[in-house]
Amino acid sequence: MSDVSPSPALRRGLGDHIILAAVLVLSVAMVAPVLWVIGLSLKDNAELMANPNSVFHPPYIIDNYIAIIGTSAVFRWIVNSLIVSVGLTFGTLVLASLAGYGFARLEFPGRQVLFVIVLFGLAVPEQAVLVARHQIFSILQFHNTYQGIILPGLSNAFGVFLMTQYFRAIPKELDEAALLDNASRFKIFWKVLLPLTLPAQATLGIFTFLGSWNDYFWPLISATRKEMYTLTVGMASVQSNFAQSEGVGFLMAQAVFAGLPIFIVYLFFQKYIVTAVSGAAVR
């Protein structure tokens, strides 16, 4: 054996290298399914039917993507998803900022108890309230409307919790100085403190947008009319076409097309998303 007494540094490096090699191999499994889907989306349906292996050779065509522009309801669903996600993100930021400031900075009767109750809200999974919520929305005739899809998300306690933590971390001297200048509570909140919470707003905004864009269960049971589908529900509804496999290339093109917007968002905001995730983790 040649490794009579390897230095600690060398041994440490070896272990790291073995793990890194394993991780590299695993990344092939991460990428391969996506490449496969993209490959199929670039093939003619008839050619695929005749020979599935034809995905490995040219000709590659973009006809499937052109067909989306002509026929597909995907655009409508993307617009619906945008309205819902932007609406919910905006609403959540407003509600959570106001409540976070209130819980962190102001005194009013019952504050402690209310905050604890809101924290308990974090522990309630969506399924525990889903059935009752659906019935309430039926009575209010909120199903198949934008507010019907948006409103439940506004009750999420995570944002309030995050913003309260963030407001608490801001030095109190700042608002005390403003109070001496006779600024109103709202003015202190709006002019002095809110600008300082921008990083937290970004974190919460990204989380809310991603969660809302990808939400499947509530839109599935609330938006039952095709023109009110969000992108996730719409894409799920075309999956059943899968049985008639003459449309595999077309279906895959739709999948790529539908995945694209959020993927572009990810590429652009990657740094923020990663900081958001790990920032929320440390807390």
Place this chain on the structure above:
Amino acid sequence: MSSNRRRTGPNGSDWRNALFIAPYLFFFLTLLVFPLFWGIWLSFHKADTFSSGAFVGFNNYVRLFNDHVFLQSIWNTFYFVFLTVPALAIIGLTLALALNSSSRLATVLRSLYFSSSVLSVTIVTLIWRIVFVPQFGLLSTIYGWFGAEAPAVLADPDLAMIGIALTTIWWCIGLPMMLFLAALQQIPGDIYEAAALDNAGWWRTLISITLPSIRRTFVLVLIIQIVLQFQLFGQSWLLTRGGPNNLTKPIVLYIYDIAFRRWDVGLGAAASEVLFALILVAAMTQYLISRRQEER
């Protein structure tokens, strides 16, 4: 103490201050608290979409536990959690250990492993359907290279849930990795320098420094994932519709079937209360076990 605060602090207690909380509280009470209790109330009634009918006591719960499909779905859910949660924790930790550096390769791989997490369940299941499907499937193509025939994973009673678990791990691996990475960054570097001076090897450093330092994160990852994976729905619904033979039907899919396809709202509400209780118990158990170990 409190009078002191009132005298010196500019923040006097004033009910008008609660106006800042009021908007959120309105949605919290109407869309979370009220439905929570309304759901419990519904579970004791024979109800449909618009109305709740007669009070039936524990009848819904009795029906539930006499329904072998429901019992099967509880078993399926636990099986799925057992398949995914340890794998997500261990693979996530391995990835974090390997990619905890500022090198270019590590940065690229980190974003690669996290990228699947931003996709919706619909896209993820579409991708994996095309992996598992017999004719055009990636799997059957790879088997084909070796002249073998791939099993029809999603139609096979023994393999279907494993296929759903693989899909889920592929989808969800980003979050545990990120949580572990954040924890690894918190370990002060001088501990490692001291270990290096003590001639501690790679393995020994891992066992006696790295792992103990991130134990709390490990528990956090387990709890988050247990709560998350207990709510399995989309993957099963879209990949297998709960089949074959209800073998991949989780509790949430059972609730969906009963409450929103058969409109037996009372029974569906009862099932969702059972799920709620299971999640609470599982998360609490995990938390208490970890607390006890820490005290020791």
